[in-house]
Amino acid sequence: MNKLILLIIGIGIGLIAFKVSRKHTVAADNTENTAASDSARYINAFDRVNDLVKKDKKYNKNIAFLLDMKKLSGRNRFFVVDLHNNRILDQGLVAHGSGSETGKAGRLKFSNQDNSYATSLGMYSIGTSYNGRFGKAYKLYGLEASNSNAYSRNIVLHKYDSMPDDEQIAPICLSQGCPMVSVKFYERLQPIIDSSPKQIILNIYY
Secondary structure, eight states, rough: HHHHHHHHHHHHHHHHHHHHHHHHHHHHHHHHHHHHHHHHHHHHHHHHHHHHHHHTEEEEEEEEEEEEETTTTTSSSSEEEEEETTTEEEEEEOOOOOBBBBSTTTTTOOOOSSSOOOOOOOOEEEEEEEEETTTEEEEEEEETTTTTTTTTTOOOOOOOTTOOOSSSSSSOOOOSSSSSOOOHHHHHHHOOOOOOOSSEEEEEEE
């Protein structure tokens, strides 16, 4: 009888151990899949920008900004990229538009329409700076059908003092459709843009 009880207990412990192990394995698989997906999106965005700057000499062929809107807003998803050496030079948080919210974490919608307050996907050229509501900001010119109304919608690259500097679990604040960054990150972006002899490409992808 005692042997039977010990056998049942042993089987129970084995099943629990298997479930825990399986749970950790699934979690690891999901993490790996997410990383692979992030990498695939990044490579595609990188290649699209690289192809454009090689064809059009008015754009900076060394530096670009890649913004991955598939990542949660509390994660670094604004990447300053060295196109020549294919490496990330800097990264930080960036807000998406309030009109892109769907109520589901990690799922956004996008629009090129005026008053949508949504982020528009696609490649932009960074234009001249001006002083506005948020201080110095940079005009953005949409280069694709998906963001062709960027200039008329007043979509600009700007800073906001309520934007956090560090990654966090909770979602960050929302913009009205502009790529909005923290003051500290903006201070690192500004000299890159101002010193660029040619227009820098900013690519927002998902």
